[in-house]
Amino acid sequence: MxxxxxxxxxxxxxxxxxxxxxxxxxxxxxxxxxxxxxxxxxxxxxxxxxxxxxxxxxxxxxxxxxxxxxxxxxxxxxxxxxxxxxxxxxxxxxxxxxxxxxxxxxxxxxxxxxxxxxxxxxxxxxxxxxxxxFQDCETLQAVYTKEACPNTLRAQPKLLTDTVMHFPSTLEEVTLDIHSRKVTFRNYIEPDSDPKKTMLTEIVLTPLEFDDFCVQEEAEITFCLKELRGLLGFAEASGLPLSVHFNGPGR
Missing domain, CATH: 3.70.10.10 (Proliferating Cell Nuclear Antigen)
Incomplete structure (x- = not known):
């Protein structure tokens, strides 16, 4: 090779x-x-x-x-x-x-x-x-179908980069809450957390801020923020728009 x-x-x-x-x-x-x-x-x-x-x-x-x-x-x-x-x-x-x-x-x-x-x-x-x-290995391939996802967001990377920059770099997970008229990013808080000792940060985006906004099922999903930051860094430097396809949590 x-x-x-x-x-x-x-x-x-x-x-x-x-x-x-x-x-x-x-x-x-x-x-x-x-x-x-x-x-x-x-x-x-x-x-x-x-x-x-x-x-x-x-x-x-x-x-x-x-x-x-x-x-x-x-x-x-x-x-x-x-x-x-x-x-x-x-x-x-x-x-x-x-x-x-x-x-x-x-x-x-x-x-x-x-x-x-x-x-x-x-x-x-x-x-x-x-x-x-190096070591020999089998092919690594994830199994997924974007077409089966009822919700799709498409945006320029700067929109999402400016959104996640409000969260501390040490934050492990972020929650995405999507409705027909708004998208909310907020830090994930454990259910048994003391509200007096926990700070909640929320950023709300409107459908007009996205290049494409298609919501067929309202959903709330939580995922790792570190991995998203890595993708955003590449996308912004390369000038590539991002498409997000998802359905409910646990999928």
Whole structure:
């Protein structure tokens, strides 16, 4: 497997890895004909994330390992491996620094090798080579159907970023309460909490603030805020709108 990333796309890869690190402790890498997938799942397997970079994202992309060179690309067996998140995160420490100093990034691995080689070609002729140990693994894929969700929200990332910034960074969970005429974000409070010692923060958004607002079933769901912050950081830096699909709690 060999692929070459150049220009600003190196920073995009770095931001994707930073977003994944907010969710799981391991990065699952899969090189397929359709592109390179970076995935992770949290320890309780309640949150999953995937970034799929198509072959057009790369300057050069070859999912085959050396022994597969004679095979056609449509018959290539996907290369899969699992890497400790801290290891790959150390390669892409700062997206801002990547944008200023790194010109190209190369991923490579051989069939008999037990290491993933990530090479950063920097300005002034500097090359940084990282050899990361990995483990073989099965494909990691969540099962979900967006079309089955009765509620859909679509918004620019800044709207949600400005919303969650009002909550402390130490807050673990946030509750989303959605009705036909408003959306409320508030910090989750345990039912047996002392109201005199607990601070409740609520932010209310109207349907007009969203690009798309479709509510068929009113719902109240609670989820991890850390994972949402990681996604918002990537989306805002990339200028990508967010679509949220959901139904009732526990689904």
């Amino acid at each position: 060999r692929c070459l990333v150049s220009g600003g796309n190196v920073t995009v890869i770095g931001r994707a890895i930073h977003a994944l690190s907010r969710i799981g402790d391991e990065c699952y890498l899969e090189a397929m004909v359709d592109g390179l997938a970076l995935r992770t799942v949290n320890s309780s397997r309640s949150a999953y994330a995937c970034f799929l970079f198509s072959p057009l994202f790369f300057q050069k992309y070859d999912p085959r390992v050396p022994g597969d060179r004679e095979e056609s690309e449509t018959q290539v067996e996907p290369f899969r491996c699992k890497i400790v998140m801290k290891s790959i995160l150390a390669v892409f420490k700062s997206p801002a620094s990547l944008e200023k100093t790194v010109e190209k990034c190369k991923f490579a691995v051989g069939r008999d090798a037990d290491q993933l080689v990530i090479q950063l070609q920097c300005k002034y002729g500097i090359t940084k080579t990282h050899n990361l140990s």
